Amino acid sequence: MPELPEVEALRESLVERLVGDRFRRVVVRERRLRRPIDRRALQRLVGAAVCGVERRAKYLRIRTDAGRSLVVHLGMSGRLVSTDDGAAEAHEHVTWTLASGRMLRYRDPRRFGLVYVVSDRTIERHPDFASLGVEPLDATFDAHHLHACAAGRRGPVKSFLMDQRVVVGVGNIYASEVLFRARVSPRRRVDTIGPARWARIADATRAVLAAAIDAGGTTIRDYVGGRGAEGRFQHELAVYGRADAPCVACGHPVRRSVMAGRATYACGRCQR
């Protein structure tokens, strides 16, 4: 479900709700996520104050003054929402109560997500974080970086863009959107891409992700922000989910295909 813009929008909405507050109680109803939840580790964060809410790739990191961070990954169907009160709904696997009385709720029907605690001292060496690529909104992300990462590879550029070891945060929706904006076919092999296309891909990646963050992310089905609000970028999608509809640039029908088992959308006329 959530790609970088959704997690970043979530981060922004949770910062003001969480920082300065303190975990008072935690209830784990279902521990079987992608990896089992460590109840005791979550329990040991009770009493700790939240001192920051950060994002790395698609991971949300809630820092505490205990020198440990609560890490949340939303998988496909996860939600993390801050409320003033209310009862647990279906598939709400973890509920935190904070000193302010506010609640933080993790809900994830498909259970592809993650909730765990990691020491700030070792988080960079954690297997989830150790091999992550560059942040697409950092200055080090550019055409040169993409070109260098592509050396020795020959697969399609869409899979390459979604490879979190190359650049983080681009998932299935934004991969199609970025390549449309860059006018590059998702099936184009990376060993046939020259400097001009890499530059367009880097520029389009930044532009699409930034616009999606501004719009509060994309809500296709499950995603909501930290206050339960849907994103608005679904209204700005150029190709994703628009099979057979006219291309916004040339009017040619948008084509849906399947790559690596994932729905892929492109304009066969605009993208080469």
Add this chain to the structure above:
DNA sequence: CTTCGATCCTGAAGGC
């Protein structure tokens, strides 16, 4: 090493 396919899980949507 890369790349591909299968897999984890539930619910919504569409076809008949």
Add this chain to the structure above:
DNA sequence: TGCCTTCAGGATCGAA
């Protein structure tokens, strides 16, 4: 209405 199939925003694992 109800049953069945397909599909869904992620990431990992084993195999080729």
